[in-house]
Amino acid sequence: MERADSIGNETVLDCIVIGAGPGGLQACIHLGRYNFRVMLFDTPGGRTSYAKHIENYLGIPVVSGPDLLETGLSQAKSFGVMVENVKVDRVLGREGQFEVQAGGKTFRSRFVIAASGAKETLAPFKNLHRFFGHSYYTCMICDGYRTTGKKLLVIDRTVNGVRMSVGMKQMYTKDVTFLAHGFSLAPVYRALLEEEGIGLVEGRPEELLGEATLEGVRLSDGRVIPCEVILGWGGISLNEEYLEGLDVERDAEGFKIMTKSSGESSIPGLFVLGALREGHSQAIISAGQGAEAAIEISTRIVEI
Numbered sequence: 001m002e003r004a005d006s007i008g009n010e011t012v013l014d015c016i017v018i019g020a021g022p023g024g025l026q027a028c029i030h031l032g033r034y035n036f037r038v039m040l041f042d043t044p045g046g047r048t049s050y051a052k053h054i055e056n057y058l059g060i061p062v063v064s065g066p067d068l069l070e071t072g073l074s075q076a077k078s079f080g081v082m083v084e085n086v087k088v089d090r091v092l093g094r095e096g097q098f099e100v101q102a103g104g105k106t107f108r109s110r111f112v113i114a115a116s117g118a119k120e121t122l123a124p125f126k127n128l129h130r131f132f133g134h135s136y137y138t139c140m141i142c143d144g145y146r147t148t149g150k151k152l153l154v155i156d157r158t159v160n161g162v163r164m165s166v167g168m169k170q171m172y173t174k175d176v177t178f179l180a181h182g183f184s185l186a187p188v189y190r191a192l193l194e195e196e197g198i199g200l201v202e203g204r205p206e207e208l209l210g211e212a213t214l215e216g217v218r219l220s221d222g223r224v225i226p227c228e229v230i231l232g233w234g235g236i237s238l239n240e241e242y243l244e245g246l247d248v249e250r251d252a253e254g255f256k257i258m259t260k261s262s263g264e265s266s267i268p269g270l271f272v273l274g275a276l277r278e279g280h281s282q283a284i285i286s287a288g289q290g291a292e293a294a295i296e297i298s299t300r301i302v303e304i
């Protein structure tokens with residue numbers, strides 16, 4: 001099949017993939033190997049690029065997020081996937097095709113895969129970026145294991161921190177303290193923490209201490225709470241502004257996008273992967289979803 005180096009306004013691609021995270025790249029690898037005309041749009045700075053040690057990915061004992069992505073990108077390119085390092089501004093559905101606006105140009109395709117992930121919202125603690133992904137973690141599933149046997153401080157602004165503290169103690173480390181950020185814990189939860197042998201501090205964290213390694217947290221009243229690792233609060237916002245013109249079905253909270261098991265959303269031909277979609281967000285899960293979406297798209301293209 002012929003592939004153009006640059007695509008003009010009139011050319012209709014088979015698939016446009018938005019986001020070069022594990023989901024988007026895996027979809028590109030599959031689609032490229034079907035000899036389809038595929039264009040991948042990406043801007044840097046996705047969540048995987050912050051992962052320092054991915055060690056739960058089959059066949060790879062340990063890899064950093066950036067290394068995993070770099071290998072995946074060259075794999076995708078080797079199968080003829082065209083790559084544009086520009087942000088997608090808008091996706092519109094028009095007459096059985098999609099119109100994708102990016103970098104001041106319009107591209108058309110029969111299918112779109114939205115794999116643009118999410119943005120991390122981090123607590124405003126001084127020096128947090130120095131330790132993020134090394135010893136300040138926001139995800140128990142991704143990084144709980146890395147706290148094994150270490151002096152752990154769990155920081156949360158809600159009683160959910162009690163649940164996290166108990167879970168961390170049962171799974172990873174006996175040395176857990178819960179820092180209730182800016183609120184006073186109800187007696188029932190205090191009693192629970194005491195029973196579980198989990199320390200409690202109430203206060204407002206301001207600064208993470210240490211140079212190469214984390215040494216503790218300074219509170220606004222000057223107290224210093226020593227620790228080696230932190231499981232701290234964070235949140236995510238979805239990278240999906242470009243979908244505003246499409247009325248996709250969401251979960252009960254109106255947040256994540258609902259899909260079929262193939263990843264197809266309520267808009268026929270629009271597939272959604274990774275953090276944008278309901279369910280757990282992990283690199284290997286996104287990659288599996290990318291493969292699944294690509295296979296489904298291949299069967300549709302053959303039918304067309």
Ligand SMILES: Cc1cc2nc3c(=O)[nH]c(=O)nc-3n(C[C@H](O)[C@H](O)[C@H](O)COP(=O)(O)OP(=O)(O)OC[C@H]3O[C@@H](n4cnc5c(N)ncnc54)[C@H](O)[C@@H]3O)c2cc1C
Pocket residue numbers: 018019020021022023024041042043044045046047048049050051052053054055056065086087088089115116117118120132133142143239240242273274275276281282283284285286
């Ligand atoms: C610190 C940290 C550690 C982690 N550790 C692990 C781990 O050990 N194991 C594990 O399985 N998972 C881990 N994860 C989670 C994993 O990174 C996510 O589950 C995974 O990133 C989801 O991938 P994704 O395909 O949704 O997108 P992402 O990796 O978020 O990639 C999306 C891409 O799309 C780009 N993009 C966004 N908007 C646009 C746009 N409008 N136009 C073009 N491009 C756009 C982004 O910049 C990015 O490059 C970790 C995450 C973090 C933050």
